[in-house]
Amino acid sequence: MSYSTPSYGSGSSSWGSSGYDGCVQQCIASFGTPATYAPTATSGSSGSTGTGSTITVVVAPTQGVLRYVPFAVNASVGDTIKFMWGANNHTVTKSxxxxxxxxxxxxxxxxxxxxxxxVFTQVVNDTNPTFFYCGTPTHCEQGMFGIINPPSALDAPTSVAGMMSAVISNDTSGDLATYASYTSNQTSGSAGANWGANIDMSNMPSWAYDAVVENVMFTRNVLAMNPDIMNADGSVNLASIGSTPMMVPPDVGSALNAASSPSSDSSSASTASSVATSSASSATSTSSPVGASSTNGAVSVTSSKALVGAVVLAVTFFAL
Structure with missing residues (x-):
């Protein structure tokens, strides 16, 4: 008897009739590869400035990433929040x-x-929680909002840590569970793995729970890729991004949502949607359908949880 070395990825799996390489290309097309953000020459600025520290928040670090980085910051009276745009067509609006x-x-x-x-700056006049969002249509509903001085509930059942498991379980699409697995893998051993755990969600509307969890996970992924921007107290310091560009992870949560929401007007979201739909139709898996939640305006589509999981695992590997 002779032994033949297996040729992995050369089987009959349906990845656009192109085997393993086709899977890799679809992963990249769906979720993108890690990008970088570095400030460019200021095209304009407005707002007010204070006498305290300056705290930087990046508005959409790359085109199609509908996030503020970091999602939440703590500031004292007199500090200045400096919002720096990394992509086009976004706002910072108080909510x-x-x-x-x-x-x-x-x-x-x-x-x-x-x-x-x-660049847009705002002076912090009190330490009450201040919410802000992107007023471009559909962006906030897809999760693009942030918080200055977020409400805190250390180890409470209403905190992100206390509610995350239930929020993920209640997401019938399975997208949050997939994103949580991705984040757990990416942040393993990272000092930022528990960032945002004490943010209190008790007074937030229930439709926003998923978005809060996604935003927390996205910031954790950023911290895992850029450990130098995290202070010893757990705060995020972007002062160094002028000299050292910030690595931006793929926005897996946004891509998963886009695959379930053809109404998204984001260019990357539409790409992810078409690729994911194509992959789902060609896959041979018979897993249960994935339904999108109706609370954020998304419509239900049929997809394969096994396919989505495989794509996320693959993109995790190739993003390293």
């Missing part, structure tokens, strides 16, 4: 905890829709 995607009338601020390299 509230009860309605994160609606402009507030309580001491409002709004940058207006701006493009890459714009």
């Amino acid at each position: 509230s905890e009860l309605t994160p995607c609606n402009k507030t009338s309580d001491a409002p601020f709004a940058s207006g829709e701006q493009n890459k390299s714009f």
Whole structure:
């Protein structure tokens, strides 16, 4: 008897009739590869400045990534929050905890829709939780909001740590569970693996729970890729990104949502949607359908959880 070395990835799996290489290309097309963010020449600026420290928040670090980095920051009275645009067509607009995607009338601020390299600054006048969001249509509903001085509940059942398991379990699409697995793998051994765990969600609307969890996980992935930007107290310090570009992980959560929501107007989201749909139709798996939650305006589609899981595992490997 003779032994023949197996040829992995050369079987009859349906990845666009191109075997393993086709799988890899679809992973990259669906979720993208790690990118970088570095400040460019300022195209314009507005806002107010204080006498305290300056805390940087990046607005959409790359095109199609609908996140603020970091998702939440702590600041003292007199500090200045410096919002720096990394992509086009986004806003920073003040909202509230009860309605994160609606402009507030309580001491409002709004940058207006701006493009890459714009800078908007705001002085912190009190330490109450301040919510802000992107007013470009559909962006906030896809999770693009952030918090200054987030409400905290150390080890409480209403904290992110206390509610994360239930929030993931209640997501019938399975997308959050997939993103959680991805994040757990990416942040293993990272000092930022538990970042945001004490953010209190008790007064937030239930539809926002998924978005909060996704935003926390995205920031954790950023910290895992950029350990030098995390201070000893757990805060995020982006002061060095001018000299050392910040690595930006693939926004797996946004891509998964986009695959279930053809209404997204993000260019990367539409790409992810078409690729994921094509992959699902060609896959031979008979796993249960994935249904998108109706609370964020997404419609239900039929997909394969096994396919999504395989794609995420593959993109995790190739992102290293």
